[in-house]
Amino acid sequence: MTITLNEAIELITLEADMLDHGEFREWLKLYTEDGLYAVPIDPDAKVEDLEKILNYAYDNAEMREKRVERLLGGRSISAAPPARTVRLLSRYRMLETGTGSCTLRCAQFLTELRQGRERYYAANVTFRLKKMEERFCIDQKIVRLLTSTEALTAVSYIL
Amino acid sequence: MQDLLDPRSLVSADYADGSIYSNPALYDMEMDRIFMHNWIWVAHRSDLPEPGNFITTFVGPHPVIVSRDRKGDVHVLLNRCRHRGATVCEHKSGKGASFVCPYHGWAYGLDGALRGVPHQEGYSGQLDKAEYPLVSLRVEEYNGLIFATFDQSIMSLDAWLGRAKPWIDLFMKQGAGWPVKTMGEHRFTFPGNWKIQLENTTDAYHFPIVHKSFLDAVDEETQNTFDFVGGEGFVEDLGHGHSVMVMIPDLVDLEDNLDAPVPDRFLELAEELSKDYPPEKVRQIVRAVGGTGFNLNLFPNLACSMAFFRVLRPLSVNETEIRHIAIGMDGGPECANEARLRLHELFQGPMGFGTPDDAEAWDRVQRGSLAGRDIAILLNRGLGHEAKREDGNLFSDVSAETGMRAAYRQWLAAMTDEAAAAEIGV
Ligand code: FES
Ligand SMILES: [Fe+2]
Numbered sequence: 001m002t003i004t005l006n007e008a009i010e011l012i013t014l015e016a017d018m019l020d021h022g023e024f025r026e027w028l029k030l031y032t033e034d035g036l037y038a039v040p041i042d043p044d045a046k047v048e049d050l051e052k053i054l055n056y057a058y059d060n061a062e063m064r065e066k067r068v069e070r071l072l073g074g075r076s077i078s079a080a081p082p083a084r085t086v087r088l089l090s091r092y093r094m095l096e097t098g099t100g101s102c103t104l105r106c107a108q109f110l111t112e113l114r115q116g117r118e119r120y121y122a123a124n125v126t127f128r129l130k131k132m133e134e135r136f137c138i139d140q141k142i143v144r145l146l147t148s149t150e151a152l153t154a155v156s157y158i159l
Numbered sequence: 160m161q162d163l164l165d166p167r168s169l170v171s172a173d174y175a176d177g178s179i180y181s182n183p184a185l186y187d188m189e190m191d192r193i194f195m196h197n198w199i200w201v202a203h204r205s206d207l208p209e210p211g212n213f214i215t216t217f218v219g220p221h222p223v224i225v226s227r228d229r230k231g232d233v234h235v236l237l238n239r240c241r242h243r244g245a246t247v248c249e250h251k252s253g254k255g256a257s258f259v260c261p262y263h264g265w266a267y268g269l270d271g272a273l274r275g276v277p278h279q280e281g282y283s284g285q286l287d288k289a290e291y292p293l294v295s296l297r298v299e300e301y302n303g304l305i306f307a308t309f310d311q312s313i314m315s316l317d318a319w320l321g322r323a324k325p326w327i328d329l330f331m332k333q334g335a336g337w338p339v340k341t342m343g344e345h346r347f348t349f350p351g352n353w354k355i356q357l358e359n360t361t362d363a364y365h366f367p368i369v370h371k372s373f374l375d376a377v378d379e380e381t382q383n384t385f386d387f388v389g390g391e392g393f394v395e396d397l398g399h400g401h402s403v404m405v406m407i408p409d410l411v412d413l414e415d416n417l418d419a420p421v422p423d424r425f426l427e428l429a430e431e432l433s434k435d436y437p438p439e440k441v442r443q444i445v446r447a448v449g450g451t452g453f454n455l456n457l458f459p460n461l462a463c464s465m466a467f468f469r470v471l472r473p474l475s476v477n478e479t480e481i482r483h484i485a486i487g488m489d490g491g492p493e494c495a496n497e498a499r500l501r502l503h504e505l506f507q508g509p510m511g512f513g514t515p516d517d518a519e520a521w522d523r524v525q526r527g528s529l530a531g532r533d534i535a536i537l538l539n540r541g542l543g544h545e546a547k548r549e550d551g552n553l554f555s556d557v558s559a560e561t562g563m564r565a566a567y568r569q570w571l572a573a574m575t576d577e578a579a580a581a582e583i584g585v
Contacts, residue, residue, distance in 0.1 A: 039510060053343060054342055054343030054500050054504065056508055056509060056510040057510045058500075063505075066376045069375065070372045070376060076512075149251070152509040153347055153349070154509050154514065155510050155515065156516075159510075
């Protein structure tokens with residue numbers, strides 16, 4: 001069973017919508033158990049090498065959960081309340097499809113509003129999706145910020 | 160000519176005027192008197208491991224190239240072509256034999272010497288290449304830390320670091336027997352004055368308040384380790400604006416207490432290391448991975464902060480760039496270096512569980528300090544029980560503002576007397 005482009009887009013659009021609307025606990029369930037959420041610094045680093053280098057985020061399930069608790073816990077001054085975000089996904093391209101899994105790349109443009117300041121982040125996002133029993137899951141989400149090697153500002157939310 | 164602004168009217172022993180974060184004239188004065196007349200940290204030795212390596216960075220607002228020439232000597236060169244001023248290098252780092260200006264092709268060696276001028280005959284013999292090297296700054300190094308200054312007359316780096324040197328040596332024990340190397344960095348800006356950040360690395364008082372969400376994310380043992388306000392730690396003035404804040408006294412010397420049990424959070428790592436190293440070495444590596452228990456503030460732009468380098472760069476009176484540089488063991492076990500990287504990511508950087516909350520607090524200071532006129536920023540915490548050690552160092556409890564007072568004392572000396580930096584400690 002291959003995953004069609006439409007099925008893939010449906011899943012990652014759902015993810016984007018959940019993140020923009022603060023449904024973080026539900027968001028956790030979109031990932032496979034050993035799934036990876038990463039925001040690399042080095043634009044050229046391969047996914048399999050990220051473990052050996054410094055990233056902005058390199059989250060396994062445990063770290064994703066902690067990130068969500070931090071956003072919802074109300075104990076972080078930069079995330080109480082978290083920044084509001086609107087993200088648009090577009091320019092989808094299926095890079096690879098196999099039995100029960102696929103790799104898709106798309107563009108993400110995110111606008112952040114916090115304390116009256118608007119900020120923008122453009123990124124190339126690569127997803128690896130997997131079919132798990134009855135549903136599709138995110139097995140990898142790699143957010144490659146256009147400005148990853150520039151000085152950023154605090155990002156107290158999930159890209 | 161008389162200065163319109165007298166810094167003495169803005170900073171005293173235990174308070175500062177709120178305008179020190181937002182006065183543009185004061186900022187211009189700082190860029191000259193502080194950033195051109197003190198030793199400014201520019202690189203770690205491992206950023207330039209081999210001849211031909213270079214990085215680009217800044218000394219205050221001035222773009223510079225830090226290069227290692229063929230003989231292995233380090234140079235800090237203004238990134239400015241002597242012809243008409245273009246930058247000669249725009250790479251963050253690299254390796255090469257020369258810097259060629261992209262505008263008219265003047266070529267400079269790694270030591271800054273002007274080597275080639277296209278169509279030199281157009282100068283009719285009036286251009287002596289020896290007179291136009293890239294402008295070079297004074298450079299000195301201590302235990303891998305490379306500093307530069309525009310000022311040829313200030314004291315040696317060795318004298319400047321003075322009583323901070325033993326703390327640098329302790330900090331470098333994080334190599335666990337290997338040399339320390341840099342392993343990438345988080346770079347971010349916040350909309351506030353650089354001195355707000357300068358104060359922060361000697362501010363233990365904020366930790367349990369600002370970093371609640373970080374403490375929520377770690378195990379109980381780690382929470383207890385970080386419960387240092389009111390504990391046995393201390394802040395000590397090391398002279399020349401430098402200070403050390405010891406938060407976790409047990410982790411001052413990473414080669415001590417090697418028979419102490421391995422903390423739970425490092426058990427897995429210790430097990431993996433045990434495959435390749437004897438128990439004693441495993442404990443040394445594990446202790447090194449956790450980082451030191453102190454922040455060493457080196458005036459004005461570097462902090463050796465527990466397990467990483469914090470470097471600040473003023474961008475304008477109300478904007479500052481901060482780099483959190485990860486460090487590790489050069490040649491040490493990969494799993495240990497990876498553990499360090501994950502710990503760095505957990506707290507530091509724009510997506511860490513610590514830094515964004517710090518940045519929020521600094522942002523608030525910048526905005527709040529604009530309210531009203533003639534209202535003091537207090538720097539007097541811990542003054543009542545501040546005492547003097549035998550060597551003359553002032554010290555107080557861990558959450559005291561002794562380190563900030565030390566920094567502002569040096570700030571004032573540099574700001575009020577151009578020769579002060581040379582005279583202090585002589
Ligand atoms: S400005 Fe550099 S060669 Fe002319
Ligand atoms: Fe902090």
